[in-house]
Structure formats: C-alpha cells, structure tokens
Amino acid sequence: MNNLKNNNLQNALIYLLAFSSGFSIMGIELLGGRILAPFFGSSVHIWGSIITVFMLSLSFGYLIGGKLSTKNASLTRYGCIFLFAGVTVLPIVLWSGPIMESIFINIEDSRYGSLAASMALFFIPTIILGMISPYSVRLLVTDKERSGQVAGVLYFVSTLGSALGTIITSFYFVLFFEVNSIILTFSLALILFGLVAITFDKFSKNSINETAEAIHE
Amino acid sequence: MNKLLLICLLFTTSSISFANVIHKERSLYRNIIVEDNYNLRCLKFNVKTSKTNQSCLYKDDPNKLVFNYTKLLFSSLLLLENPPEKILIVGLGGGTMSNTLHQLYPNAIIENVEIDPAVIKVARQYFSFFENDNITSKVQDGRIYVKRAAMKKQKYDWIILDAFNGDYIPEHLLTKEFLQETKALLSENGVLSANTFSISDLYAHESATYEAVFGDFFNVRNRKNSNRIILTSNAALPSGEVIIERVKRLAKDLSPFGVDIAQISSNMTSTKEEQDWSDDTKILTDQYSPANLLNQ
Numbered sequence: 001m002n003n004l005k006n007n008n009l010q011n012a013l014i015y016l017l018a019f020s021s022g023f024s025i026m027g028i029e030l031l032g033g034r035i036l037a038p039f040f041g042s043s044v045h046i047w048g049s050i051i052t053v054f055m056l057s058l059s060f061g062y063l064i065g066g067k068l069s070t071k072n073a074s075l076t077r078y079g080c081i082f083l084f085a086g087v088t089v090l091p092i093v094l095w096s097g098p099i100m101e102s103i104f105i106n107i108e109d110s111r112y113g114s115l116a117a118s119m120a121l122f123f124i125p126t127i128i129l130g131m132i133s134p135y136s137v138r139l140l141v142t143d144k145e146r147s148g149q150v151a152g153v154l155y156f157v158s159t160l161g162s163a164l165g166t167i168i169t170s171f172y173f174v175l176f177f178e179v180n181s182i183i184l185t186f187s188l189a190l191i192l193f194g195l196v197a198i199t200f201d202k203f204s205k206n207s208i209n210e211t212a213e214a215i216h217e
Numbered sequence: 218m219n220k221l222l223l224i225c226l227l228f229t230t231s232s233i234s235f236a237n238v239i240h241k242e243r244s245l246y247r248n249i250i251v252e253d254n255y256n257l258r259c260l261k262f263n264v265k266t267s268k269t270n271q272s273c274l275y276k277d278d279p280n281k282l283v284f285n286y287t288k289l290l291f292s293s294l295l296l297l298e299n300p301p302e303k304i305l306i307v308g309l310g311g312g313t314m315s316n317t318l319h320q321l322y323p324n325a326i327i328e329n330v331e332i333d334p335a336v337i338k339v340a341r342q343y344f345s346f347f348e349n350d351n352i353t354s355k356v357q358d359g360r361i362y363v364k365r366a367a368m369k370k371q372k373y374d375w376i377i378l379d380a381f382n383g384d385y386i387p388e389h390l391l392t393k394e395f396l397q398e399t400k401a402l403l404s405e406n407g408v409l410s411a412n413t414f415s416i417s418d419l420y421a422h423e424s425a426t427y428e429a430v431f432g433d434f435f436n437v438r439n440r441k442n443s444n445r446i447i448l449t450s451n452a453a454l455p456s457g458e459v460i461i462e463r464v465k466r467l468a469k470d471l472s473p474f475g476v477d478i479a480q481i482s483s484n485m486t487s488t489k490e491e492q493d494w495s496d497d498t499k500i501l502t503d504q505y506s507p508a509n510l511l512n513q
Contacts, residue, residue: 037389038503041358043332044245105368110361171510178504 006204010075013200014136015157017082017193021132022161024186027169028089029054032122034179035092039100040114049111053118054126061130068131069138075201078139081131082194088125089187093180096121133158240343244335246385251343257283260311260339272311274344280320281475286412286444287314288476292437292485293375293410295463295478296450301325301374305366305402307359307390308380309336312346317474319352328373329354330362332380332387360389363398372404378411388508391423392501396430403451415445418511421494423447426501433489437481454487 032050033042040046065081091099100117107113136154141147173182236259240251250261259273273283282288294301300322306314309331318327331337334356340346348354355362359380376399380390389395399409409431414420415438427434427447435448455463464482471478501508 034388034503034506038360038392038394039364041332041361042387042389043358104364110358174505175507175510178502180504 003208006207010200010204011140013197014075014078014139015154017078017197018132018136018154018158019161020189020193021082021085021129022158023165024085024089024190025054025058025126025129026162026165027173027186028092028122028125028183030166030169031174031179031183032118034174035096035121036100036114036117039104040110040117043110045111046114049114049118050122052115053122057123057126058130061127061132062134064127065131066134066138069135073135073138075139075204076198078132078135079194079197079201081128081135082190082197084194085125085128085132086187086190086192086194088128089183089190092121092125093184093187240339242335242339244333246333246335249333249335249339251339258343260336260344272313272340272344274311274313279345280317280473282313282317283475285439286446287317288474289437289439289444289446289481289484290314290377290379290410290412291467291471291474291476291478292435292446292481293377293408293448294467294471295460295482295485296408296435296448296452296455297374298406299374301408303371303373303375303404304328305362305373305376306330307362307376307378309340309346309354310379311344312337312340312354313344314377314379315352315354316345316347319347321470321474325351327352330357330359332356332358359387360395360398363395363402367398367401371402372407373402374404374407376402376407376409378409378413381411381413386419386508386512388501388506389503391419391426391508392503392506393426393430394503396426400430400451406450406452408451409447409449411447413445413447414512415443417513419508421498422501422508422511424488424492424494425498428488428492429500433487435485435487436491437485439484448485454489460485 029050032054033046036046036050040049068077099120103113103117103120107116133154136158137147137151140150140154169182177185236252236254238250239253239258240249242249247262252259252261253276256276257273258276260271262271275281275283302322302324303326304318304322306327306329309315309329312329315327315329318325329337329352331354337346337354337356340354341348346354359378378390378399380387403409411427414423424447427449431449433454435446435454437446437448438444460482464479467478499505
C-alpha cells in the first residue's frame, strides 16, 4: 500500500520534472534570439540557426537518453540529468559575450556565425535536456499495454510546458527581467529539480527497505 | 446648402484613394507596396496600419522632400561645423535621404545599410535610388554593420538611424550597447540622428538610454508630434547663437529640397532645459530591451 502511494508520488514528480524541462527548453530557445542579436542581428537566418541547433541537439538527446535508460534506470540517475542540464546552461550566462565575440571576429558571414554561436551556446545543454523525455518514459512505463498511453501523457505534459515556457518568457519575463536573470533562474530550477528527484529516490528507497524489514520480522 | 453639399462631396471623393498599386511583393521581412497617387509615389511596408508610408517622392520634382521627418533630419547639419564627408544611413526606405544628401554634398561618401534586399531593389527600381563609387548600399543588419565598421576603425561625420518606422522595432538597435558602438564610430565632431518614437512607454526608456550614452541631446519634433528626431553629437551641443548662425548659412542650400531650416530649428528642444521623462526610467540594454512590448 505504502509502495503504491510512493509510486504515484514518484510518477507525479516525473511529470512535473518533464514539464519543467519542456518549459526551460523553449524559454532558453526563445531568449536565444535575444542573446545572438547584438552580434548576429535579427535577420531571418538567426532563427534558422537557433531552431536548427535546438532540433539537432534534441534529436541526439532523445537517442542518448533512450540508450542510457536501458541500464540501471533510476530516479537518482534521472535527477542527475537535470543537474547536468542546469550546470551546462550556466556558460550561456557566464561566457556568451566572449564566446560570441570570438566567433564574430572569425566568421564574417552572419549565417554561419550565428550557427556556430548557437552550437557553442546551446548544443550541449539542449542534448542533455532532450535526454529527459525518453528517460521519463522508461521510469513511468510498467506494462507494455499502457506504454503508448504513458508516452502520450508525457509528451502532452512536456510539450504543454514548452508552450507555456514560450509564451510566458516572451510575453512577461522579458518585460520584467534581464535575459541573464531568466536563464540563471532556469539553470537553478533545473538543478533544484534534480536534487529533489535524487532526495526523493533516497527517501523512498529507505522507506521501502524499512517496510521490507518490518515484513521480515 | 448646395455649396455645403458640394464640399461634402468633394471631401468624400478625395478621401477615396486614387492610389494605383504599381508594385507589390512579400519580402522576407514585410509586405512591400509601391503606390502612385497622381504625382506622388509612395513606398509602403504594410497595408493595414495608418502610418504606413515609408518613403515618398513627387514624380515631377524628385528633389523635393515629401516627408516632414526626412526634413527634420536636416536639423543635424546645425550641429556640424563643416559639411559631412562621410555619412552612414541605417535603414534605406526609398533611398530618398541618400539621394538628397548626394545632391547636397556630391563628394560625400554615403553608406546605406538595409536588412531587406527587396527594399534596396524597390528603391532602385521605383525611387531612382542612386549609387556610384561613393554611394553604396549593403544588405546587412545595422548592428552587425556597425560592429564590423568599428573593427575596421571607420569614422563617420553623420550617422542616421532610420530603422524604426515599421510595425516591428529592431530591439537590438535601441540598446545602450548599440548606442555605445555607434558613438565609437562618430568622428570627433560627428553627429548621430535617429528618427524615432514620439509616443508610447518606449519614449521615456529610449530617452533615458540616449541620455545615458550621450548626455544631453536635442529633440526635434514636427507640429503633429507624430515623429521625433533625437539629435546627439560626439562634441558638446552648440549654443543658440551658433545654431542661429548656421541656420543663416544653410537656409539657401536647403530650400531647393523643401527644407525650411529656420522653421525646423524653432522645433528643437534641448533635454538640458526640458527633460520629459522621470529619472528612474529603466534604460534599455542588450539584457533588457522589450521595445515592442513597451511600444503599445
């Protein structure tokens, strides 16, 4: 009984985390345009570069996340993905200026300049954020019959997060906060969620052990 | 009564546009429309909004400037001791500013920067936008052009920012960092003029940002207050006496273009005497520039 309750709680947590990763991905992607503009302008190809890099890294992320989920999948490892994602977002806040400057100096064509800058800033964090979806499916699915439904609900939740991340960032966040503050908040939120997942896993394992011991006695 | 009816009739018929669309295209950035209305040819960027005319010319007298705001831009000359030798124009429109400046200063080097290649094509085709060795146009985002020019240590006597007429505001061209980069391109006594906003919340933010980079500046407005020109200089702003002196000197040269410089100079106000935004207004930076949201 306790175990079942624990499971429901764990699933709710996974959906919440998937939602927040969807939110952060699109929030960061949207701010990408603002970050690149001082060096590469606001021509149409800027969005081409940003969207290309995000789609490319998400596709790799799905592949790697799926592969990773085949070995010893656990909520702790899931939480670690969030930790890594949060940490790899930080260079955008810390070094985007000098990174873009050196690319601007070395690449004359702003199409390839913006593509290189998007790669440098967003490729790695977005790969890691992309790993979250397939890993979530692995943790949520318990039987084959319901696997499609579980995946459906998961896509629903994370894509809804993406939609809200896009609209709230573009309508309100940019009006009230600086770009770096928003990205930093995303980063800290991802790290915090990762820690919550790891802590939750630790406690639920302890409680399962305790129940097991109690039954044993 | 009959007379009144006739007047009413005249008004209604004249408000029906006889404009004849001679060119229409959808570019990467906007709808471009060229219209002929009797003697007037206009470039429009969007059909629906009211302030849509980007650039117009009189077909039988292409030298004469149609728009008030283009005329207002000539107030910049009152800040210059000598005729400008090198001019940068960000935002081409129909190219009328470039053409006029070339007539006024045939030896000046004029560089036009425009983000939309279709606008340059239309300017050439329908507005006789003139180019030669001294007058060039480049398809590029203004911000990138300015950054590259700074790397090449270019200097300009006069920089005109005219990229803010459309429905969408390029937010990265309003920030403190951009203005600093632009300021670095001005020659010792160089002048920067921006054709920009006169209403909306953006007004205060923009004013505060210019003030932060350049110190006091001039606002030049037309009577309807539908446009304002921000006029700043790398050097100290000239005194009233100097301006009056320069008005006298320039009046004759400018009148063929329909520019009444004496009248324009009377619409100049210095922010030193009249600061019409509050001191705690947040300045626009690359980190914070929601210009389109503020301009509502």
